Amino acid sequence: MKWGLIGASTIAKEWVISAIRAVGDDVIAVVSADDQRAKEFAQSNEIVQYSSDINALLENPDVDSVYISTKNHLHKEQALLAIRAGKHVMCEKPLALSLEDAHEMVKAAQDAGLVFATNHHxxxxxxxxxxxxxxxxxxxxxxxxxxxxxxxxxxxxxxxxxxxxxxxxxxxxxxxxxxxxxxxxxxxxxxxxxxxxxxxxxxxxxxxxxxxxxxxxxxxxxxxxxxxxxxxxxxxxxxxxxxxxxxxxxxxxxxxxxxxxxxxxxxxxxxxxxxxxxxxxxxxxFRQFGEAVAGRAQPAATGHDGxxxxxxxxxxxxxxxxxxxxxxxxx
The missing domain is CATH 3.30.360.10 (Dihydrodipicolinate Reductase; domain 2)
Structure with a gap:
């Protein structure tokens, strides 16, 4: 499975990229609000595609799933964009700043037949x-x-x-x-x-x-x-x-x-x-997330857990x- 990162975050750099690659998947794209940060993050982590435009990442047909680790108030909009683009989602906690937004995110993924997980590690x-x-x-x-x-x-x-x-x-x-x-x-x-x-x-x-x-x-x-x-x-x-x-x-x-x-x-x-x-x-x-995408399990922490x-x-x-x-x- 190929991943896109929404957010050039510390947690992605220190923990998530290596975990994704350790389970046999790869990270091929990253987006950050700052184009220079996106470029430097991609180069230092051997990521091919980088951009400050989330649509550039979501339009990439090779990206199967996204990991969202931006500031908390951005999670809802970014998750919904990813779901509309047909991407599975692993989102950092808290899912959103309101329960209404979190429910909307989880329901959107469910209606689209996509896996949605919360990164409660x-x-x-x-x-x-x-x-x-x-x-x-x-x-x-x-x-x-x-x-x-x-x-x-x-x-x-x-x-x-x-x-x-x-x-x-x-x-x-x-x-x-x-x-x-x-x-x-x-x-x-x-x-x-x-x-x-x-x-x-x-x-x-x-x-x-x-x-x-x-x-x-x-x-x-x-x-x-x-x-x-x-x-x-x-x-x-x-x-x-x-x-x-x-x-x-x-x-x-x-x-x-x-x-x-x-x-x-x-x-x-x-x-x-x-x-x-x-x-x-x-x-x-991330290994269990892959099992969920394959239809063999639930994510370790589901959207409902989030x-x-x-x-x-x-x-x-x-x-x-x-x-x-x-x-x-x-x-």
Missing amino acids: LRNAASHTAMRQAVQSGLIGKPLAARVFHAVSLPPHLQGWRIAEGAEGGGVILDITVHDADTLRYILNDDPVEVTAFTQTGVLSKTGLPDSVMGVMRFKSGLIAQFHDSFTAKHADTGLEIIGTEGTLVARNVMTQKPVGEVSLVNAQGTRKMILEHVNLYESG IWSLATGIAVVQAAQSGRATPVAHG
Whole structure:
């Protein structure tokens, strides 16, 4: 399968291009709003076609699928253009800035018979898959609570609009909290229904956008989950815990793009580390995307998964602004 990149992004350069090529596909075109950036990006990544005109990419009959990693407010228009051009779509999270737009994107792909996926890479981690299997097999009994530690230090080259532009979808919630929501949904096979949250701003962000958030999600099953997400934690490890009636899963260094981390099961018999076979998270996601295009599987994270994480993120934003518990309006 041949891919076009909509967005000459850091994530594409550092993770996605190599993942696509590792699974036997190739990247043959890139588009960026800045023609010089598109040219330099293409040359440094051995991509043949480059342009500042998205139509030039979409009119290329050799492009089968597109990966969208532009600023969040651009996703909807670009995805719909790609779908109209008959391209399968892998879109970065959040899918859009409103649920109505996200639903429109997913429905358009469904009506066109095209694969639409959300790049929630964390659910591809060996750690999270092991936790999901442990929960499903009853190793910890009934899940009662969870805790997510996803406080990191946002490097200077990734700051920009993420800490300054609310209209473009910046802020820690739509960047990180949506990942928490998707990872918990994947592990628990459960959906959030209500959230509360408090935000912090001013360490990096000077425009009022939150650069840290703490809160609680309540799930359909009754499980409650604490979460802490931040752009400003320079010396903190990430982690995730699932507490059940018969045991607890403790994962450390797992909310990361890297194939690392460990998971322990703690129960009446003591503590034992689970055996993990780490794999590249992005390679797994793009390999499964290819299987979906071939009609043999669903994407690792579907468009509907992306809608759920966006709905949760929007609810967290609203809860922090209002100071009240807010329902997750999945739509």
